Amino acid sequence: MTAVPAWVGVIGGGRMGAGIAQVFLAAGAHVAVVEAGGEAAEAARGRLSDGLEETARRGKLAGDVAGVLARLTLLDSAAELDAATELVVEAVPERADLKADVLRAAESAVGPGAVLATNTSSLSVTELAAALERPTRFLGLHFFNPVPASKLVEVVVAAETDPALVGTASGWVRALGKTDVVVKDSPGFASSRLGVLLGLEAIRMLEEGVADAEAIDTAMELGYRHPMGPLRSTDLVGLDVRLAIAEYLHRTLGERFAPPQLLRDKVAAGELGRKTGKGFHTYP
Numbered sequence: 389m390t391a392v393p394a395w396v397g398v399i400g401g402g403r404m405g406a407g408i409a410q411v412f413l414a415a416g417a418h419v420a421v422v423e424a425g426g427e428a429a430e431a432a433r434g435r436l437s438d439g440l441e442e443t444a445r446r447g448k449l450a451g452d453v454a455g456v457l458a459r460l461t462l463l464d465s466a467a468e469l470d471a472a473t474e475l476v477v478e479a480v481p482e483r484a485d486l487k488a489d490v491l492r493a494a495e496s497a498v499g500p501g502a503v504l505a506t507n508t509s510s511l512s513v514t515e516l517a518a519a520l521e522r523p524t525r526f527l528g529l530h531f532f533n534p535v536p537a538s539k540l541v542e543v544v545v546a547a548e549t550d551p552a553l554v555g556t557a558s559g560w561v562r563a564l565g566k567t568d569v570v571v572k573d574s575p576g577f578a579s580s581r582l583g584v585l586l587g588l589e590a591i592r593m594l595e596e597g598v599a600d601a602e603a604i605d606t607a608m609e610l611g612y613r614h615p616m617g618p619l620r621s622t623d624l625v626g627l628d629v630r631l632a633i634a635e636y637l638h639r640t641l642g643e644r645f646a647p648p649q650l651l652r653d654k655v656a657a658g659e660l661g662r663k664t665g666k667g668f669h670t671y672p
């Protein structure tokens with residue numbers, strides 16, 4: 389069975405990056421997290437150590453937290469990544485220019501055999517590859533939030549990705565105890581494309597008065613055994629986040645992703661879901 393790479397770099401130690409670093413550390417890798425400066429680095433270290441403490445509390449960490457954290461290094465720049473790094477996962481904010489910059493810096497620092505990956509949730513992996521000297525060594529590894537608890541990673545294959553890399557990356561995902569699905573680079577990959585479409589149709593049904601939000605969610609939860617109905621799930625993700633993704637999918641895939649007016653109205657009214665206490669449902 390494939391093991392995780394011994395040396396991993398993670399660029400960006402935010403919500404996703406810290407989670408990605410955490411699961412590789414827990415699986416035995418040495419991990420270098422690149423963050424933008426002092427305070428951000430300390431915040432990333434805090435997120436990571438809290439996450440590992442939680443895993444340990446649930447009895448799921450091999451070894452003690454201090455021992456695992458001894459394999460963590462924090463760096464100020466991707467240019468400082470070690471030449472021995474086998475895998476670099478980029479998880480900086482969702483901006484193509486920023487991602488291209490850090491990926492280029494990482495590519496120059498690591499050896500020619502290293503694999504570079506992006507955790508982008510919506511940008512084209514093929515377009516990001518254009519920034520690189522070795523696009524054949526690049527693919528998407530789309531982790532889900534929260535990374536330690538989520539079972540899924542989409543392995544996103546860009547136009548120039550070496551097919552041999554796909555099997556290697558899938559092996560690493562399985563070595564993390566997660567399930568890989570291999571997807572061709574295309575807007576929304578497999579997960580968002582289907583998940584967002586269901587959410588948009590549920591909102592259109594609400595607009596048309598087919599049923600109320602509770603009934604629509606219950607129909608999917610009990611009738612189709614979805615763990616969470618499409619409106620509750622939109623509340624969890626954030627209505628603003630869903631609207632941004634729908635607008636992108638509308639532009640790239642067509643009319644069926646046109647955001648319903650009700651979604652726009654709720655976002656304009658500041659009803660963004662759980663984080664504001666109100667979306668399609670209300671939260672105490």
Ligand SMILES: NC(=O)c1ccc[n+]([C@@H]2O[C@H](COP(=O)([O-])OP(=O)(O)OC[C@H]3O[C@@H](n4cnc5c(N)ncnc54)[C@H](O)[C@@H]3O)[C@@H](O)[C@H]2O)c1
Nearest residue numbers: 400401402403404422423424428479480481482508509533
């Ligand atoms: N949040 C989610 O649910 C989710 C799910 C899947 C994928 N993603 C994707 O993951 C990526 C990161 O999202 P996030 O939610 O973790 O964002 P975040 O804002 O929590 O984290 C981004 C981190 O990158 C750091 N950063 C900024 N510029 C940097 C630089 N030049 N070098 C190093 N670090 C830098 C920031 O300080 C921050 O800690 C995005 O591409 C996002 O689309 C997010």
